[in-house]
Amino acid sequence: MLNSLYAYLKQFKWFFNGVIALFTFFILKVFVFEFCVVNSADMADTIHKGDIVFVNKLVFGYEKEDVLYFEFPAKDSGEKKAFFMQRLIAKPGETVMIMNKTIFTNDLIFNDPLSIKFNYILDTDTAKIDSLTRVRYKLYEGGSISKKGKYAYSLTSSQADSVKRLYFVKNMEMRTEKENMYDERSFPYSRLYSWNADNFGKLYVPKKNDTLVLDTMSIKLYFKIITTYEKNKLEIKNDSIFINDELTKHYKVKQDYYFVMGDNRDNAIDSRQWGFLPKSYIKGKVLGVLVHKSKE
Helix, strand or coil: CHHHHHHHHHHHHHHHHHHHHHHHHHHHHHHCEEEEECCCCCCCCCCCCCCEEEEECCCCCCCCCCEEEEECCCCCCCCCCCEEEEEEEECCCCEEEEECCEEEECCEECCCCCCCEEEEEEEECCCCCCHHHHHHCCCCCEEECCCCCEEEEEEEHHHHHHHCCCCCEEEEEECCCCCCCCCCCCCCCCCCCCCCCCCEEEEECCCCCCEEECCCCCHHHHHHHHHHHCCCCEEEECCEEEECCEECCEEECCCCEEEEECCECCCCCCHHHHCCEEHHHEEEEEEEEEECCCCC
């Protein structure tokens, strides 16, 4: 009888331990970590679409060069939430500027990883780059853009060095938008700011409790912060700015903001297009790749 009781209690102990383990995993999953599938090519070649990454959600501060996991801000009302991963370029209270693709934060050159990619145009003496060459040189993103042997590929610096030495490549150039060339797709979507993806800023990234000076030019930068992210009513009447029906020339920021970019620089939709990333949208920091999806 004692043996039967002992066996019964032992089974109950295993059940109890299982419940504790399951509960602990649930708590960790909700509050501490998450496994996420990468759903865009914004961070190639650092992480690829289809990779499974480990995200730490219990982070008390973010540093430049961290890869953040966040709710995508550039969506229409009614759309489902989407989550993306991009690199932190500028923290709250810092400035960011891009000159001919080179990034400066607080007037210092940003430390780019070797895995960043840019778009290149290749002129060749052949109308077709064969599949063997594409696999050998990892030419996965891009392809032919002309029947006369012209190609466009997204390449890392080391890839570009290798490809330009191929005997059939007559010329290869990195695609770069000109300085002071207004791009309507670039934040803040105003001709008052002649910015594009390759020549952008100087832009100040607001921090909590900053007092922003508002006028008809600066309001272009801060409109979405005031209205969408911090839920205020904003009206512009002639040259006057009204927030919550009060005439004002200042606004006190309620949370920190960040500036992020994808490592796949010429193909990412990031802060150059949609502006500031609110702290409340950040869900965690990517710690590493757990499962890498190999190219076919």
